Amino acid sequence: MASMKLDQGSNNHGETSLSDVKPDNDIGWKSKLKLPKRDGRIRTTDVTNTKGNEFEDFCLKRDLLMGVFEKGWEKPSPIQEASIPIALTGRDILARAKNGTGKTGAYAIPILERCDSSRDEVQALVIVPTRELALQTSQICIELSKHIGCKCMVTTGGTNLKDDILRLYEPVHVIIATPGRILDLMNKNLVKIGKCGILVLDEADKLLSQDFKGMLDNIINHLPNDRQILLYSATFPLTVEQFMRKHLSNPYEINLMEELTLKGVTQYYAFVQEKQKVHCLNTLFSKLQITQSIIFCNSTQRVELLAKKITELGYSCFYIHAKMNQQSRNRVFHDFREGHCRNLVCSDLFTRGIDIQAVNVVINFDFPRHAETYLHRIGRSGRYGHLGIALNLITYDDRFALHKIESELGTEIKPIPKSIDKSLYVPEFHMEGDPSEESNNQNCQDGAIAP
Structure with missing residues (x-):
């Protein structure tokens, strides 16, 4: 905004003059602010x-x-x-x-x-x-x-x-x-x-x-x-x-919704059997550079079961769902925001507006049935224009829902490659002015990460 240099004080009638607005006659007021990094x-x-x-x-x-x-x-x-x-x-x-x-x-x-x-x-x-x-x-x-x-x-x-x-x-x-x-x-x-x-x-x-x-x-x-x-x-x-x-x-x-999905979220699917899901998730954890991840299940019972499995695999994990008491929900939400745990398993309770900047990976352990739910889930990654990935574990029964959601959202969910380019989701690989790795587009033939 153009600098306003008028400084005439109050007029003769005691009314507010332009100088009372004081847009920038306090020279250097911004320099006194306690700005975050x-x-x-x-x-x-x-x-x-x-x-x-x-x-x-x-x-x-x-x-x-x-x-x-x-x-x-x-x-x-x-x-x-x-x-x-x-x-x-x-x-x-x-x-x-x-x-x-x-x-x-x-x-x-x-x-x-x-x-x-x-x-x-x-x-x-x-x-x-x-x-x-x-x-x-x-x-x-x-x-x-x-x-x-x-x-x-x-x-x-x-x-x-x-x-x-x-x-x-x-x-x-x-x-x-x-x-x-x-x-x-x-x-x-x-x-x-x-x-x-x-x-x-x-x-x-x-x-x-x-x-x-x-x-x-x-x-x-x-x-x-x-x-x-x-x-x-x-x-x-x-x-x-x-x-x-x-x-x-x-x-x-x-x-401002000419397109529905965020530009910064790259979407993949892995075609798996239901009984292979936990093994596939374990493979993803070992191969991905996760800052924080949110993993979605379609029921509260599956949330707790999966969180238990992830913990048994040796990874830090919280869980949250609507049937928990409010004190426990508050504690989990606060501690995950503060970075005390890398992975959070949750129900669709957590799809609405939750903004945790460190989340760079979203995993749909259970694929949703509706495009709206999918859109809100993957929107937990790539917050405020940053980059992230969304990974979907797709069973034979999910194949029609996958095509339906792609069609309704006008988006492409690609087969997951053997190696996911870190510049697509790892913060230190996409800082301003830093060189990014070349994108690796080599896909698995069957669309799943090799175990």
């Missing part, structure tokens, strides 16, 4: 194909910009560039963008900018489908808002309601919640959102599915009539269209 990995056009805007171009509060830069966010991604200025005007938004391209920042920045910390009332409500995503989103909001005095609270099922009640005695400006818990708090009259002007639905397609039927309508009934609603998702089924017609007013539509 720069991530030098190359990024794909999923996050770099922008119009060239900077965060300063959005006329954000200086204190919010400090939080943005100290979070390590250097430039807005395409979804942030398209969404932030529109959201700041108060208009409803229907935004579709790929997993891992910065959707959280696209709504967190404008709601925090519009938050007035001097008002002791809830001003924004963010609804997400899973407890883990709620914790992750609240942590991002807390980090972004650390200089602006905006108080963010997370509330989810599976936690002590008494703790939430005590927290609500203090000022809360932004609430991040799962639908059931926030509805419970509203119905008990423990949280008042009659003056809450912004509602965000993250992973909107999941929130509007049968799993949460009717909950969103009930929540919206507690909001003021002039509220702003922001919907973000990678996929938008018909339920979203019905919701949009019912609750949104002339929404601004953003669609």
Whole structure:
């Protein structure tokens, strides 16, 4: 943004002048920030194909910009560039963008900018489908808002309601919640959102599915009539269209999904028998350079059985699924994020929005039946334009689902080669300015890694 040199103080009527905005008359304010170490990995056009805007171009509060830069966010991604200025005007938004391209920042920045910390009332409500995503989103909001005095609270099922009640005695400006818990708090009259002007639905397609039927309508009934609603998702089924017609007013539509899968995720399949899967997984572990991996199963029972097998093979492994108690889920989620374990076995609980930058390998131990599930699973790798691989163990019964998903997503899932090029997924092989290995395209004849 062009530097503004006007410095005339207040005018004769005591009104705010241009100098009070102080865009950069504090020379060197950026040099005083506590910036994290720069991530030098190359990024794909999923996050770099922008119009060239900077965060300063959005006329954000200086204190919010400090939080943005100290979070390590250097430039807005395409979804942030398209969404932030529109959201700041108060208009409803229907935004579709790929997993891992910065959707959280696209709504967190404008709601925090519009938050007035001097008002002791809830001003924004963010609804997400899973407890883990709620914790992750609240942590991002807390980090972004650390200089602006905006108080963010997370509330989810599976936690002590008494703790939430005590927290609500203090000022809360932004609430991040799962639908059931926030509805419970509203119905008990423990949280008042009659003056809450912004509602965000993250992973909107999941929130509007049968799993949460009717909950969103009930929540919206507690909001003021002039509220702003922001919907973000990678996929938008018909339920979203019905919701949009019912609750949104002339929404601004953003669609950055010309192609569905992330450019940075290379996809392979290995054709195996069911009884060979664990042996094949063991081979993959021995051949791949895994920073962290997420391994998906189609049932909670298989999650636990596979985690036990992996541990018996001598590899570090956590597991997580929806039937675990919340305290255990929180501990596993936290410890895996912190890098305390290399491999995580999970159910589809973990497909929504979970952002762990170190994950460079996703393995579908059980192949999903639906393209939407597949899309969200492999999106756990290659976060924010970085590179990663997705490996699918395909049985004879999965062959039709494989072709169906390839067709629906317009993507290619290749037979797995004997040797996977490290530059496709190993961070130190694709740092900016570093030479990459030549791609090795030699495929196995039967499409499986040789045991």
